[in-house]
Amino acid sequence: MKCKNADKYSPHSFFSRQSSVVTGMNKVLFEQTGYSGKDIVNFLESICLGFVTLDQDWRFTYINRQAALDLGYEPENLLGRVVWDCMEFVNKAEIGEHLRRAMQKRKSLNFEYYCSDRSQHFNCSVHPSASGIIVYWEDATKYKHAQKEVFRYRRKADLLYEVAEKLHTSNRPQSIIKKLCLKVNDFLDCQVFINYLVDEKKNKLKMNACWGLDDQAKKKLEWLDYGASLCGRTARDKTRVIAENIQNSNDIDTECIRMDGIRAYACHPLVEKGKVVGTLAFASRKKDTFSQDDLALMKAVSDLMAIAINRVRTERAMNQQHQQILKSERERIDALKRSIEIKDEFLSIISHEFKTPLAVIFSAIQTMEHTCGSELTEKARGFISKIRQNSLRQLRLVNNLLDITRINSGELSLNWKDIDIVALTRDITRSVEVFAKQKNIILEFNSSIKQKIIRVDQEKYERILLNLLSNAIKFTSEGKSVIVGLSMKKRHGSRMICIEVRDEGMGIPSEKMECIFDRFVQVDSSFTRQAEGVGIGLYLAKKFTEFLGGAMIAKSRVGQGSNFSVFLPALRNTELSQAGIESMKDDNRLLSIARVEFSDMDPTP
Template structure:
């Protein structure tokens, strides 16, 4: 019976007659009663075994023509029995040229290919097969589904070239990204990126399916290119290309202009610059500059002997690879420059530190000497103050014990003489005037003795002496001085100085302020003794006091400032024309802590 017939797959073409029809009693094919004659369904003889009874040939044909897949059917003689319109287009032949003819005659390139192997396997195993295969004559990848039947083989196939190319592109990009990542890691871990050029370029050349590469670096202190790494060259070619002058060959031009050069169909080129490339037998060639920070470090070239053009994706990979190399090389060079700068900076810092230590020692020595000199100056200032005070006391004693006694004796004698004359009935105006002058002299002598060395300063301290000074200013100069002071203010040696300062400042009020009222404040804290004299008089410009330093000054403030500075104190002046004056003197405790004065 027909259904029990086995296909002959031992040879490429079956010798069995083609079972295109199944004869019936009236010589017609069974097509569900829809076909009247076998000739009308010759192309669809495989439908009977496909279980399509009840459908007309027209309906089946319509379905097959409407599907997007290409379709053809083969009988056991490998002859085409049906081809839809999509199949015609993909196979590149008309239906009339295919029907009834063996597939291996029409497509001899398929003999021995996977197409034949899979078709035969489907018929032998009686099982469907699914595979993808490239058909070189069509330059197309096909996805094929072949189903065996009792009348032959039904084949559905579709063009998957775009998909395969996309997958291959993804795989290729994955490999290239992996190559770039690996190269980046190698460059980062290398002490000298130049030393990795040979290994990196070897791997890149494999991925690019190239036959040669040349990596040039610009020599230090020169514009010449030196061949640093290469592959695919003979010894003679390598020796010839070992060193290039600026502008020599393709690499020399790229190094000068900083732009890549791509050559297609090199063997047909007549450009003299490409002579070396032609001699290498290359058909396509590309040279890229190694540029970092707008500086050309060298060039890298790849060439192939198997094709006349390099693809755009290959050129992009070369460019990315060249950029990686240039950046890594410049980064390492920058690190080396930075290391040298850091070393120089460290050496400079060490020298500077040594100079600072030496200068610090000098300053320490100078400061110690200055401290000693200041201590001597302070001691001298105290000695001068004490000497001045002793001299004042001596003069006060001379006035009190000698001059005043003489004046008192003279006044006594004059008074006696006046009394005697009055007793004798005579009167002398001259004696009365002499008596008055002697009285005034005694008063002046007594006042001068108190001013030179007030006994109250030695007996009761600075606070009481300042109150006496306020009363004295009122008696002698008609100035009302408001006193606010503590009883315990300063040591005796400093008290004499501060008393003299207060007297000088109050005399300045009398002479220059133009007012008859002033305020005197004295206070002691843990750090200092402070005396302030203020008024609401005419005032003055403090800058003039600064400008008068070293000159004779009517106010006497520069002299006070200098003596206060010797004691480590400070003189503050707050004054303005027409705004009154406030002068504060501060002496630190203990007075041995002295420094520069501040004059405000």
């Protein structure tokens, strides 16, 4: 229907007459362009902006095709009509406020406007003209929708980051699921969520967290069997279950949630490495379906929770296994310690018990030799010598075992004295000359210093040197030499006394060098069978050296001999008295000790 005076408001006559309206438009939009009215009309008809002009009576004086399309009219049906009569779909009060302000105050302004159903969004601009106002707008619906989607994507990304970060750093992720799911619930515009975790002992699903259910429903759904209801089916089949349009459904598994007003329900399995650890479900009372984006978010959250729960359970299982291993190891160590204690106690007791009969045997031998020595035949003397030799061998073994038990129990005591180490070493060497001569071995003593008084336990030092000499003489062939040397050497920045025992024996294989100082270790049966022993002499010698604050080092080459070096601190307490010096020259005592250490050999009595 054509308006009255329609010709007056036709666009072509309007611009061809160069009316004051066109002049106003030119000032606002096309100032100093030089375009004709026809050019302007063609331009306005080609743009995607809605463009209209209104006179002071609020009548349309021009409307381009885009504006007519947006308003739902043909252009010719709008020209000359009052704007308020053609805006059924907009809020006239809100639009009118902006238009009147521009008309009255003669100022340009911009504003945003949503249609009443919020299906469309427009960015609007109003400018005063000579005869009224110019209004143009842009349909920003797609832009706003994209902006909204970007904002939603950012919110979702932030939400997933928060969920992942909190689950990853928590030692008890099951305790924070409710707090995290409330945020997911809010994002999805859901009103209910339910989280079940697998109880492996009962082989059932137990409710861990939920929201939106009354107490009666919570109690009813606290435990679920595999396959029961939607969550039970999800756990049994390890697949997602989605129920939509529930209020119109007759599925028996949805009966419970249908009675609670739920319209859409989605349950995801919590699966990690093929193992179900629980389920996570979200439900809505407002919408009948979930978008693919909503379902993707639910799955992502479910996967993160499955990883966290499985991680903690795996760590807990590994920790329990580790604790069990530690417990078993502690029990094994305690049993081993107790076994060692019992063994040491037994060795100590049996060693003491051996000493008594040995003392009786020695007394009997001495009595026989003293009372009827001249009456004994050569054969009888040989038997007595054998008895003495084996008794000394047993005494050496008993003494060594007693020392081992004292070391293990921490009861080994030291009797420190200031002693001339040169004189003591020379006397010990001389005490074993009889054993060296028996094998036609040359025994030498060399010292680069005449006298050196140091703090030492005399008995322990004698045992050390006698053991080294015993090994050197026993394993050196006839006609060769054993040399005892004494000198001052620097070790780890300190000057120390160095006592060396060098022999020309068979030597020790390189692969055996690491174990020669271990208890009950013998280098090789082919070597050790040449002399009796149980492999504890070198162990004790090294231990005694360490107790004296020193160190023992061994070097050897097969076929060329061995070199054992004993390093002792060059320390002293007081000046050695003359009585002390004399006490060291007890050759009979040293010879008795040497006989025990050399009991494997059979010297002439």
